[in-house]
Amino acid sequence: MEGDGGSAGKQETAASKVQKEAASAGVSVNEWLQHVKATFLGLVRKVTARSEQEAAEADLRTAKAQVEATDEAEAKKKQLAQG
Numbered sequence: 001m002e003g004d005g006g007s008a009g010k011q012e013t014a015a016s017k018v019q020k021e022a023a024s025a026g027v028s029v030n031e032w033l034q035h036v037k038a039t040f041l042g043l044v045r046k047v048t049a050r051s052e053q054e055a056a057e058a059d060l061r062t063a064k065a066q067v068e069a070t071d072e073a074e075a076k077k078k079q080l081a082q083g
Contacts (some may be wrong), residue, residue, distance in 0.1 A: 024077050027073050027076045028073065034073075035066075035070075036067075037068065038062050042059065042061060045057075046059065
């Protein structure tokens with residue numbers, strides 16, 4: 001009987017690990033999509049900029065959005081690893 005309890009615990013742990021890895025992969029995909037969105041919007045802003053200053057601001061906004069996406073994804077992955 002004790003052997004059954006141990007294997008059940010291992011199955012729950014394995015299932016939990018797979019679930020965490022799937023959630024982490026989902027977070028990575030979401031991060032990638034946010035990077036793509038930021039890049040696309042940055043290009044649109046840069047193309048429609050009326051001056052070099054607006055183009056530079058578009059680049060800065062793009063970089064900021066990408067950093068925020070990365071930071072958010074890292075925080076979510078850390079939370080998944082702890083939980």
